[in-house]
Amino acid sequence: MSYLHQKIEKKWQKIWEKNQSHKTRNVFKKRKFYCLDMFPYPSGEGLHVGHMRGYSYSDAIARKKKMEGYNVLHPMGWDAFGLPAENFALKHTIHPAKSTKKNIENIKKQLKAAGFMYDWDREINSSSSEYYKWTQWLFLEFYKKGLAYQKEAPINFCTSCKASLANEEVIEGKCERCGTLTIKKNLKQWFFKITKYADQLVDDLENLDWPEKVKTMQKNWIGRSYGTEFFMQVLHGEKGAMKPEKIDKFTCQWLGINLDEELVKIKIFTTRIDTVFGMTYAVLAPEHPLIPYLTTEKYKKDVEKYIEKIRDISEIERMSQEKEKTGVFTGSYAINPLNGNKIPIWIADYVLLEYGTGAIMAVPAHDERDFVFAEKYGLEIIEVIKLENGKSSIENGAFIEDGILIGSGEFDQLSSEVAREKITQWLENQGLGYGIKKYKLRDWLISRQRYWGAPIPIIYCNQCGEIPAPEEDLPIKLPENIQNFNPTSDGKSPLANIDEFIGTKCPSCGGYAKRETDTISQWVCSSWYFTRYIDSKNSKEIFNKKKVKHWLPVDLYIGGVEHAILHLLYARFFTKVMLDLNLTEFSEPFIHLFNQGMVYYKGMKMSKSKGNVVNPDEFFEKYGADSMRIYSLFMGPAEQDVEWNDQGVIGVYRFLQKIWNIVKKHQSTVEQPLDNIKKMEQLKHSKKLEQLMHKTIKKVSDDIDNFKFNTVISCLMEYVNKIQNSEFRIQKLEIEILIKLLAPIAPHICEELWHQLHPEISEKESIFNQPWPKYDPDLIIEEKFELVIQINGKMRHSIETEKNISEIEAKELVLKNEKIKKWILDETQIKKIIFIPGRLINIVI
RNA sequence: GCCGAGGUGGUGAAAUGGUAUACACGCUGGACUUAAAAUCCAGUGGGAUUUUCCCAUGCGGGUUCGAGUCCCGCCCUCGGCACCA
Secondary structure (H helix, E strand, C coil): CCCCHHHHHHHHHHHHHHCCCCCCCCCCCCCEEEEEECCCCCCCCCCCHHHHHHHHHHHHHHHHHHHCCCEEECCCEECCCCHHHHHHHHHCCCCHHHHHHHHHHHHHHHHHHHCCCCCHHHCEECCCHHHHHHHHHHHHHHHHCCCEEEEEEEEEEECCCCEEECHHHEECCEECCCCCEEEEEEEEEEEECHHHHHHHHHHHHHHCECCHHHHHHHHHHHCCEEEEEEEEEEECCCCCECCCCCCCHHHHHHHCCCCCCCCCEEEEEECCHHHHHHCCEEEECCCCCCHHHHCEHHHHHHHHHHHHHHHHCCHHHHHCCCCCCCEEEEEEEEECCCCCCEEEEEEECCCCCCCCCCEEEECHHHCHHHHHHHHHHCCCCCCCEECCCCCCCCCCCCCCCCCEECCCHHHCCCEHHHHHHHHHHHHHHHCCEEEEEECCCCCEECEECCCCCEECCEEEECCCEEEECCHHHCCCCCCCCCCCCCCCCCCCCHHHHCHHHHEEECCCCCCEEEECCCEECHHHHCCCHHHHHHHCCCCCCCCCHHHHHHHCCEEEEEECHHHCCHHHHHHHHHHHHHHHCCCCCCCCCEEEEEECCCEEECCEECCHHHCCCCCHHHHHHHHCHHHHHHHHHHCCCCCCCEECCCCCHHHHHHHHHHHHHHHHHHHHCCCCCCCHHHHHHHHHHHHHHHHHHHHHHHHHHHHHHCCCHHHHHHHHHHHHHHHHCCCCCCCHHHHHHHHHHHCCCCHHHHHHHHHHHCCCCCCCCCHHHCCCCCCCHHHHCCCEEEEEEEECCEEEEEEEEECCCCHHHHHHHHHCCHHHHCCCCCHHHCCEEEEECCCEEEEEC
16 A cells, blocks of 8 residues: 555544644643744735745644653644735725635645644634733733823835834835835824833843844844933024024923023934044034024025925935935034034934934044045044054044044043043033933834724823723724725824724713724734733633743744844833733743744745745645655755755655555565574664664754754655665564654654554554653664775775774774775885774874 | 855755765666556766776865864855944
8 A cells, every 4th residue: 555645644634633632731740842833924825835844843843842741832823913914805805804714714724734733722813802802901001001102203104005114114215015115204103112121122132042143133123332422512603593483392301401591502422432532523413403503694594405405305315325425514513522622513414313312423533424524525534543553543544443542631542442431431520421321222113003903992082181991891892894994095094984983981081082093013912922822712811820920931932034123022022011010920932932944936035925935735735744844844954045846845755655665564574484594694684773773863853952854854764765775674663763753744644654553552542642762872882983094184995993993903904904005105104193083094194 | 334144066955173965856877667657776076097096065375184164365145234423
């Protein structure tokens, strides 16, 4: 009988389901292992082989851990809210609730066909009201803690998707989804105060078992830098500055100035206060609110013209580095507090309002951007950092490294590092400045003017103002019976047009009140889902604390590197907040993170938009899920991107066929009576095979733990090739071990063969309840080995010899060897002999 | 520009500083077959004067008895960040 994968796979999928083989019970005594896949969004096209690859890794690990005796939790769910799901629904003019449901069914079918051991009893769906009730509940907890707040902000707006986008959804000034150039729009938006956790989010990275790449990306994204803030007094230009129209209190606060003061000050942030004596001008961002104060009559026209011009240039154009820096003089001057020098104040587009204080001290000698600008506008360049060897540093343009201070008064001869400390201290003593940390990280914009999301549970009452929805009213249900959920062009949520949704009673005064119509970004839904699997059906609380304490944090988290910043940073932030809310007792959600490489096809990333998706279904049909799974792990190193090859799967299919035939052959052959000579031979042979088996157990076990699945498979192939060619009857144990080692990556065929080898056991028994094979360290030690003989480092010959051969014995053996004699005419030629025990001997002549 | 990963046969790729090219795909030849598929066997980096030898891990140097692996300097590909003061 040949290997009928379709029949076998369906058979065991049914039996496993019937026996609830994949159900995880809350047995707290057993060692736990929480193995989690990043949950997919239910796309209409279903899963492609790229997704399957990631899931195959986690399933293999989960199954091996189960065989090793762990209580394994391996759940799955749906990231069903949000833009991707909604855009799909809009494109196909179908209600997102409907399309989502349909897509989930389809993908679930695919996952089941692949035979992954998910505990479907714990399935979650972020768009179900049972789930988003708790998303809303968390929002309210954040709100109570002051971690959710509203502010008018210039937000990224995509004119095509007609929605506001988070900074993370804007790539090179374009909408991540549709590629349309985004514009800035002022809207009142909801934010989470992630910046409050910036330090923790950087510092705690250190102890995580994550790819260095991901840690670095997060570090850079948070962008912490240590520097100094200080004030400079302004000397108005010859005829006095323009009078400002109006400057609000908030701006004054932001600037750290008091408008009653006679003298205007500008606030500067720098990480290189050691170069402050080299400051030859200062620059304000073109949007800086102090500009009207500083601009003199003489320069008013130039400044206004310049600012207008900048406003017309798009964001990306301004950000691009090829663009020449431009600027304009304000007419006013500032006083360098360190040396009293009078320096001109400029406005330039290379300074950004969003970072630091929106104003910089320009030190052209020691900053590349300032250098370029100074050269262009003929501003002074003063060297204040010299090289350690005393030489001038700026012969080839700006010198931006640390060095030794010169021309810096009392700070001369100090190293940059020391000087930064001393000068900051000096400013502090004068009350002019202080040391400060800055971050690139902004607060997280979580409101969306979209339909397909959890409504923000906030109520507005004319009398009482902004009030959180009462907890007992949760979930605030998203109205599903609506016709038009298209995004609107005025930037308002489609919910704003549904009176039944908006109208409500004020929880405080009982009068008429209106609901917030924005919805919560799906990034929020996915920031806490890993805790909900523990207790997915709990309707009384977000989760049972005891259970979560047992299961979390996640031991292994597997997914694509595309989530290196967004999702993983948000989930870490939520975890820290949940800890502060006393909901949990862990500070990091994912102990070990693994990013599987992407699957390429026809030289491109596999993705729906590029139309180069390989659908696994036809391969399941033709070669079976087991073959597909093995092949997707065999393609290359797990963390590396790989190119999909339709032909490649044939190789592993043949491999499974061979194993099938080996078992069949084993079962059909009867042990023959042997004469003594044959018996001896068989014994010798068996010993060799036994050794090979133990070596294979070691290699497979080690390699799985290190995610080296490609070599796991090649190692098993070698093992199979060797036992297949064996002239003698193979022991049952040798086959059983093979099947157990392969089981985590090819569960169906292995389960089937296990039962064929054990016809006495019932269907309820499973190979996955068998213990993982152990190897005997004594048995993998070889007695004999191939001694490699090198002449001048080149391999010339090898002889089989005893493992523990001594150097003297080896020399003797080698020098009398005929083939080696050819190379050595005269023993006096030998300069040196290097002997590596158990490996090689190298003769230098 | 900065940071990270990588460059080995026709292809995907293996190699604790110690036999480079394991394993697999593909290809070539053969067996079986009326034929094909499947399967099995053999061969498969390049070159040569072919029992053997020489050359090959992006390029150029270096360390070493010995380098794909370590060091220095380049080139190329891919990913991330990018006027962050």
